[in-house]
Amino acid sequence: VKQSTAVPFWRDVRxxxxxxxxxxxxxxxxxxxxxxxxxxxxxxxxxxxSGFDFVNLESGFEIGEGLISYxxxxxxxxxxxxxxxNTLLVSVLGIALSTVLGVIVGVARLSSNWLVSCMAAVYVxxxxxxxxxxxxIFIYFGVFLALPPVADSLEFSGIAFASRRGLFLPRPMPSAxxxxxxxxxxxGVAAALIVWFVLSRRPATRRTYWPVGLALAVLxxxxxxxxxxxxxxxxxxxxxxKERYNFAGGIPMSPxxxxxxxxxxxxxxxxxxxxxxxxxxxxxPGQVEAxxxxxxxxxxxxxxxxxxxxxxxxxxxxxxxxxxxxxNSSLAIAIGFPDVFSVGSTVANQTGQPxxxxxxxxxxxxxxxxxxxxxxxxxxxxxxxxxx
Amino acid sequence: MKAIPLALTxxxxxxxxxxGCTSVTPAPTPPAAQPTKPPAAPTAAPAASxxxxxxxALVKSRGKLICGINNAQPGFGFLDKTSGELVGFDIDFxxxxxxxxxxxxKAVEFRPLNTAQRGPALQTGEIDVLIRNTTWTSTRDTSxxxxxxxxxxxxxxxxxxxxxxAKTLKDLKGATICVQSGTTTELNLTDRMREAGVxxxxxxxxxxxxTYSAYEEGRCDAVTSDMSQLVSRKSVFKVPGxxxxxxxxxxKEPLGPEVPLGDDAWFNVVKWVIFIxxxxxxxxxxxxxxxxxxxxxxxxxxxxxxxxxxxxxxxxLEKDWVVKVVKAVGNYGExxxxxxxxxxxxxxxxxxxxxxxxxxLLYAPPYR
Numbered sequence: 001v002k003q004s005t006a007v008p009f010w011r012d013v014r015x016x017x018x019x020x021x022x023x024x025x026x027x028x029x030x031x032x033x034x035x036x037x038x039x040x041x042x043x044x045x046x047x048x049x050s051g052f053d054f055v056n057l058e059s060g061f062e063i064g065e066g067l068i069s070y071x072x073x074x075x076x077x078x079x080x081x082x083x084x085x086n087t088l089l090v091s092v093l094g095i096a097l098s099t100v101l102g103v104i105v106g107v108a109r110l111s112s113n114w115l116v117s118c119m120a121a122v123y124v125x126x127x128x129x130x131x132x133x134x135x136x137i138f139i140y141f142g143v144f145l146a147l148p149p150v151a152d153s154l155e156f157s158g159i160a161f162a163s164r165r166g167l168f169l170p171r172p173m174p175s176a177x178x179x180x181x182x183x184x185x186x187x188g189v190a191a192a193l194i195v196w197f198v199l200s201r202r203p204a205t206r207r208t209y210w211p212v213g214l215a216l217a218v219l220x221x222x223x224x225x226x227x228x229x230x231x232x233x234x235x236x237x238x239x240x241x242k243e244r245y246n247f248a249g250g251i252p253m254s255p256x257x258x259x260x261x262x263x264x265x266x267x268x269x270x271x272x273x274x275x276x277x278x279x280x281x282x283x284x285p286g287q288v289e290a291x292x293x294x295x296x297x298x299x300x301x302x303x304x305x306x307x308x309x310x311x312x313x314x315x316x317x318x319x320x321x322x323x324x325x326x327x328n329s330s331l332a333i334a335i336g337f338p339d340v341f342s343v344g345s346t347v348a349n350q351t352g353q354p355x356x357x358x359x360x361x362x363x364x365x366x367x368x369x370x371x372x373x374x375x376x377x378x379x380x381x382x383x384x385x386x387x388x
Numbered sequence: 389m390k391a392i393p394l395a396l397t398x399x400x401x402x403x404x405x406x407x408g409c410t411s412v413t414p415a416p417t418p419p420a421a422q423p424t425k426p427p428a429a430p431t432a433a434p435a436a437s438x439x440x441x442x443x444x445a446l447v448k449s450r451g452k453l454i455c456g457i458n459n460a461q462p463g464f465g466f467l468d469k470t471s472g473e474l475v476g477f478d479i480d481f482x483x484x485x486x487x488x489x490x491x492x493x494k495a496v497e498f499r500p501l502n503t504a505q506r507g508p509a510l511q512t513g514e515i516d517v518l519i520r521n522t523t524w525t526s527t528r529d530t531s532x533x534x535x536x537x538x539x540x541x542x543x544x545x546x547x548x549x550x551x552x553x554a555k556t557l558k559d560l561k562g563a564t565i566c567v568q569s570g571t572t573t574e575l576n577l578t579d580r581m582r583e584a585g586v587x588x589x590x591x592x593x594x595x596x597x598x599t600y601s602a603y604e605e606g607r608c609d610a611v612t613s614d615m616s617q618l619v620s621r622k623s624v625f626k627v628p629g630x631x632x633x634x635x636x637x638x639x640k641e642p643l644g645p646e647v648p649l650g651d652d653a654w655f656n657v658v659k660w661v662i663f664i665x666x667x668x669x670x671x672x673x674x675x676x677x678x679x680x681x682x683x684x685x686x687x688x689x690x691x692x693x694x695x696x697x698x699x700x701x702x703x704x705l706e707k708d709w710v711v712k713v714v715k716a717v718g719n720y721g722e723x724x725x726x727x728x729x730x731x732x733x734x735x736x737x738x739x740x741x742x743x744x745x746x747x748x749l750l751y752a753p754p755y756r
Contacts (some may be wrong), residue, residue: 042512062578062590072578141598145605164606165564245563245609255607257589324397336593336602342569345504349570352531354508 043355052360054351055080061346063338065254076347084364091258091326091368092337094264098276098325099318101265102272107279120273127270133331136263140335143262144255150246158240160250167253168240179236181226253308256337260329268325275321279314280306311383319376323369330365340364395535406664437553443647443654444489444704447516451496453731454484456515459500460596463620463727463734474498477727478519481539481645484717485517488709494715501593507532517658518646521614523572527710528646537661537666538644539720541740541749542614543637544576544674547622548631552609557636563590566608576639577612581739596621610634614641620734636734657703664710667692670743670752675718678711682723692755697753720750 009015055077062072066082067089108120127135145164148154153163159170196215227234253261262345283306330341341361348357374382395658409459426746447453450612457478458465465476482572483493499515508524510533522528524535547558554560557580567574569592581588591608597610600621603611615649622628647658668674684692689695694707706712715724720743728736742748 011430045448060578062581062588064590064592084465089731141601143603145602145607147608243562248562254591313448334598336598338565338592342594345594346569346574348505349504352507352511352527354511362575 006244030262039355052345052356054353054356057351059347059350061350063343064336065257065338076351077152078359079347080340083338083340086257086337086343087326087329087332087339087341087364088336088368089262090239090260090329093261094268094325094329097261097324098265098268098321101269102321103276105269105273106128106280107277109273110280113169124273125269127267128274132263132267133334135267136259138333139263139266140255140259144259147255150242153242153247159237161240161242161247163247164255165246166255167207167258168237168247169251169253170237171249171251172235173238175234175236175244177230177232178234180230184226184229185223188219188292189227191222192216192219212367255338256332256335258337259335260332261336264328269329271321273326275314275317276310278317279310279312280368281307282313308383313381315376319373319380322372322376326372327365328369390538401474407605412734416425422442422496438607440619443513443516443651447489449655452497453482453486453489454499454502454514454516455485455688456499456506456509456518457482458499458520461521461617461620461689462624463614463732463736464668465500475727476629477540477723478521480717480727481519481665481721482517484665484713485519485645485658485661485725487713487716488664488705489657491706492623494626494629503568504594507570510646513648516647516654521613521617521643524644524646524648525572526640526677527624532646533646534655536645536647537662537752538559538642538749539662540616542616542641544573544612544639544641545615545618545636546610546612546634546638547603547631548610548634554610554634556579557638560588560610561586562588564591564607564610566591566603566611568595568596568600568613569614570593570673572639572641573613580624580638600625603614612638614643616643616728616736619736623735653704657705660703660755663694663714664713665717665723666743666750668710668714669721670745670751673719674722682711710743 053071056075058073059076059079060072061079063079063082065069065086067085068078068079068082070082105120105123108116109124111117111120119219144166147162147164148165152163156162161168180313192215195218196211199211199214240247240252242248287305287309288301291301296304329339332339332343336342344357344361348354351357415530419518435679457474459467461476463476464473467473479498486496487493499509501509501515501518501520506518506520507528517536518533518719519539521540522524523542546557546565548554550607550665552559554563560581565577565588567577567590574590574592577588591602593602596617600630602608604633605623608727611621613621615637618633622631622633625631640646645658645662647655671691671692673689678693682695684693685688687696691699693711694700694709698707700707700709703709718726724738724741725731725754728734736746740749742750744751
């Protein structure tokens, strides 16, 4: 006992651990303040005033597409907001579509059908082993700009059109009976919830009905039945009309937007497919055998045994893929899609203030990524709780 | 589609830089990483590279001029297919500065920059001079660098397909227009269209190659830029005859060299190299007759060529620097004819880019 108290502090592991942590934090602070100091000195020397006053100035440039109205007489701040919404649109749609495609391809790779699994494998290997930028440029110039000119647009039943000016889809417009229809759907949702609640509360021995399936059937009945019940159709379609230069009306999807979206979805789905495959294969074969021995049918095995266990493995790398997709959307600048990075670099050029603009863009991507991670981590915790 | 392989390469390099994956390939254009983080790397460099002797001393000690250029504009800066070297109007002015300072037309390191990279490259002092069809504006004069005399007086116009049959901006109502970002043309386009009360859709690209490829592929009804660039780009289209430049001038575009702020001596050197090319044309001194001219009795010519006086001292250059410049690249007229003259593929009429004595705008102050 006496010997242990005699150990000098520089040989005490606890002290050393604490000291090394303090030293590391100090080092980070010193390095960080050196870099920041260097930055502000250099900017002052070159007359690059930092500050964000420019966001309230009139931008004076036009942006090709956006979700909110924007005029050149609006501010730089609004221009960046237009870009940000474009980035968010591509990211959200991209994440949803790539998840669907990725899961399908991932499951297909495990299919016992030789052709299906081979096709999935070829897709994954081609997509994963070529750079995204090359794919984006190929899709933009080689697919969307290789469509026919506006005059000979491809026509789909006279309601949707594809040309090198973009894809034009019909847009649903609510008619007079739309509100009534919406009310009927509301009733349907309530009924479906009741059905699901009642069925899933039945004693285990009598739980032979599919609670979710039956609830969905009720909902579908409400939607479809309501459509005819209200008399005239609650939705009419606004069909794109050809004008001198291009189509107008409908839902326009510019070639830039389409190329970015398709490119990101195809690319990310390749990685998600591998994540899904890895997750499914991480479930031990014994689990499936045990489930079969209990007499569960194949869909039930997937739903009750494989899926819950695979999700624990899938979700963390899936989060990374979502984050990658959002960040990769900045490559849109190469093919002229006005995302936040593209608009930001125009702003940086027009104002001559690259540093504040880049800081703003970095903060934007950081915020987006952190929110995505937060949501995915919450979901991850929910999935992990299933472990006993 | 001729430009596609080039576009691919250029875009790749740029976007790799932008995406920060610098470890993937050693990017041939070092400033490629600039747009993402301009301040970090170069901050230490200019502090050390703005030494007591200034940039002139720096260039001399380095033995090489770093010139920011455009490598994708036939006639102004383009890779010559036979020699494999950069040639063009802007390139020749880079060489003229290199000859004046270092006595060697080959002592230039060319840095290809896109429109977004050029400003930061000047601000950080990474290049000695930017000669890259850059329009002189007050914002750029105060935030990027100082403009030396204009070497090419240009104006913005619109390139369209002949079949479009548009005469004025009003005819372009609802049209899609391709434009390059980070340019004065992007702003002028919006200004003129607002003035005319015409709605349009811009498609904005970061680089020139995809801008013109997208137009040629029919993504846009029109593409807008400086007249010289439109002429130059039109010359390499698949069928140049299908396209026409609209008969309208949307802006003043004085294009000229730019040097980093805060170095008067270096600014003077670049300024006077340009003026000398004007003056030698005005005085009838060419690369062919410069040796004879050395024997001239005209005091102006003798001063200009350094036979008399020591005007070179104020600029910090060699006594015979003008002779060397004229021998290496020629006077303004020779530079123009070699790159943009009637015998070239580009062939841009000289317009106002003539000496003032012939009714043009090129006017050099007295060299004395």
